[in-house]
Amino acid sequence: MDRIAIIGGAQLNGTIPVSGAKNSAIKLMAASLLTDEPLRLTNMPRLADTRFLGKLLTRLGVQVTESDGPDGQQTLLHAPEITSGFAPYDLVRQMRASFNVLGPLVARSGQAKVSLPGGCTIGARPVDLHLQAIEALGAKIDLHEGYVYAQAPRGLKGAEIRFPFVSVGATEHAMLAAVLADGVSVIHNAACEPELVDLQECLNAMGAKVEGAGTPTVTITGVPRLHGATHAVIPDRIEMGTYAVAAAMAGGEVRLSNARPGLIDALLDKLKEAGAGVEETADGCIIRRNGQRLSAVDIETAPFPGFATDLQAQFMALMTTAKGESRIRETIFENRFMHAPELMRLGADISVSGGEARVRGVERLEGAEVMATDLRASVSLVIAGLVARGETTVSRIYHLDRGFERLEEKLGACGAQVRRIKGDGEAEL
Structure with missing residues (x-):
């Protein structure tokens, strides 16, 4: 398996373009099942997760074509007919979000068998x-x-859907299914994440009638059919936040382009509180730190527009060398501190109790061999490695490849000493 090696100590200076949002792209790809006309998605990231879903969609009858167009990376998806309603375990298990093909399959063809x-x-x-x-x-x-x-051999029917708690995936799934239902559907206690707004805009471009995405109440008036469309995937707010944290960690000045800083206000406010410089630009923002040690600040994860759980691991890495003690409360997932023991292998002082971690900043981290446990944990170890003395090697980076496009290239272009070590032992610079 591949590994990533980082030699710490280099500041970051330069520009990092933010890719299209993984969490949005995979749901937009599933929307291609709803029409027999082509759906063209631009600003598409090239990730393990999009490849996994592309493989599953191909099995269901979608023609998936990746190319570089005038608007950058794009994917054309065309399902003139659903050739199979069967999504097997060996494909669905590779990425949970692929379960969201269930609703579109039932909406269009009346039946599905999904693992x-x-x-x-x-x-x-x-x-x-x-x-x-x-x-x-x-x-x-x-x-x-x-x-x-x-x-649903006679088709789906509009309905009132009341979620007992907020779920991004369930809200997206309900939207994908309801657009072809007969009648009006109302989703109550809907998730408000920006990716829901992106999905609404894409579905409406295809001829759907969806209102209210980004609020707790989403209303969908079903239509008989959808048509093809072209839609640009929203910039990835988690990737944007990750590189913002990396810049604050390593020091220097990094311009994030093709970004929407308003999507990560909760993080940017905490970076300012810690002592990093944040400046919004016409197409993103600039993160800078002049070498002064950051101050410890507390965070608590929450649904959008709160502090994203997908940025918690990265922020914990940042706090490992901050001055003072920070408290990090995780309220979304009950087992999302698995990166803490790996950060401790680098010399971090962290104690975890239930849903709270206390991070006491140390003067310096030391390079070591560490192991990624999930997608966001993997990049938190890379961030820590940027300042650790000596070399840090992160294994099991297939997690990282699920959600970060050309990470070594983007960090390397800003001066980081980072390289991929191929499974056969050869380094890829």
Whole structure:
């Protein structure tokens, strides 16, 4: 397996372009199942997760073509007909979000057999709310031998969908299913993340009638069919926040382009509080630190527009060398501090109790061999390695490849000493 090696101590100076959002792109790709006309997605990231979903969609009858167009990287998805409604475990298990093909399949063809996605290393993420939403829309749901069998031979019907708690994935899934339902559907206690707004804009460009995304109430008026469209994927706010933290950690000055800083206000406010410089620009922002040690600040994760759980691990890495003690409370996932022991291998002083971690800043980290446990944890170790004395080697980076495009290239262009070590032992500079 590949590893990433970082020699710490280099400041970051330069420009990092932010890619399209992974968490949005994979749901937009699933929307291609809803029409027999082509859906063209621009500003598309090239990631392991988008490749996984592309493989599954191909099995279902979608023609998936990647290319470089006038608007950058793009993916053309065309499903003239659904050739299979079966999504097997060996594909769905590779990425939980692929379970979201269930709703579009039932909405368009009236039936689907989709594997349950299985466990997740960062905690329980049940699909109960997904199934309740599809069932509320009139589908008959049966569970058998790890598979969901869903049928709606007469089509889905508009319904009131009330979630007992906020779920991004379930909200997206309900939207994807309801756009072809007969009648009006209202989703109550919907998630408000920007990716929901992006999905709404894409669906409406395809001829859907969706209102309210980004608020707790989303209303969908079903239409008989959708048509093709071209849609630009929103910039990745988690990638943007990750590189903002990396710049604050290493010092120097980094311009983040093709970015929307308003999507990570909660993080940028904390960076300012810690002592980093933040300046918004026409197409992003500039993060700078002149070498002065940052101050410890507390964070608590929360649904958007609060502090994103997907940035918690990165911020913990930042706090390992800050002056003072910071408290980090995780309220979204119950098992998302697995990066803490790996940061401690680099010399960090961290104690974890339940959903709270206390980070006492140290003067210096020391390079060591560490192991990624999930997507965001993997990049937190890279961030720590940027300042650790000597060499830090991060293994199991297939996690990282799921959500970060050309990470070594982007950091290296700003002066970081980072390289990928291929599985056969050869370094890729």
